[in-house]
Amino acid sequence: MKKKRIDIITLGCSKNLVDSERLMKRMSDIGYEVAHDSDKVCGEIVVINTCGFIGDAKEESINTILEYVEAKKEGKLKYLFVMGCLSERYFDDLKIEIPEVDKFYGKFNWDKLITDLQTITPDTKVYDRILTTPPHYTYIKISEGCNRFCAFCAIPLITGRHTSRTIEEISDEVKMLVGRGVKEFNIIAQDLSSYGIDIYGEMKLAALLDTIAQIDGVEWIRLHYAYPAQFPYDILPIMNKHNNICKYLDIALQHISDTVLSNMRRHINKEGTIKLIKTLRESVPGIHIRTTLMVGFPGEGENEYNELLSFVKEAKFDRMGAFAYCEEEDTFAAKNYTDSIPDEVKQERLTTLMETQETIALELNENKIGKSLKVIVDREEDDFYIGRTEFDSPEVDPEVLIKKDKKLEIGNFYNIKIIDALPFELIGTLNE
């Protein structure tokens, strides 16, 4: 007999999404009907998976909890549970401040929610989950936590020490998902570079990639969130060895000025960073690098900012995101530096940086006009099919707008000829 419906609401990043997917699978296995991020929450039970990364994310999480507290008061739901990063970080405060929530769980003990709801079906794999992404792609979380302790970052305070999963378990998960029709695997971790060191005594990302690239049915593997210091260079020949490892690397560099990098406690300097980018590009021809940068960190004067701007102009990143520094409590930076750069200055620097990148992105996209690229189709809209090349990660990177000359299947790969380019989109047509 089907039990009650549970609505799960996921806030924050793709790592949280994977936790929600696992939770949903476990709930489904014990007989609940589960809905994710539904427009119309109509279950008797609501679970909010919160984010505690930065101020805006925390505010969104709190507002969402309060919204459902109100719904509960109005009798629209019976039980409200909260889990995830915000809940891990402010567990004691939240319990006192929002007593209407039936129970809070942290980032790692949400399993307890299952035992609280019912007894777990014994043979459910710990990594099994219900996918909320389109069925052809997914995220694979290969480790939790981070040991780097960058000065600005609260993640290690929330997620704890870096803990890798075994190559065997990850391979089993990938095989299971291939069996369900997944073709594209976006590998994620807080610190991809350190994969394996805690359980194997050495970095093992290359061995992991070599193993999963050989699983039949894995069409694309994409790498997210490498750390630049102690970069695992042995992955580069593996990226060349397997056609199904996308020539793509997401690596947050944060800054280029030696002063700022040192203040950020990033364990790498300008010279090391430039050498790393050169090696990546020389070793893996055509690699697309995605990076994230931060402006307005303590120690960033006009000179340091201009150094960053020049670096962006010279490095010509294929994809780039940037943020203005926002002090996070309990971090090294909050305890040891003064956040003295005015918000207007931070915003001005951010805008200039992003405008510079827009020009670069357009120039790089225009170089693709006339080329034929392998594209996966994600969805259909009124005038176009929307797809991505191996150089585009879901949600964050440019998309390919494919003219609707012919019927295409969602989730299939096609050869698309690029006929036009915008800074953050390509226009293409089916190449026959």
Ligand code: SF4
């Ligand atoms: S490596 Fe990433 S997750 Fe780890 S402390 Fe630095 S910014 Fe935070």
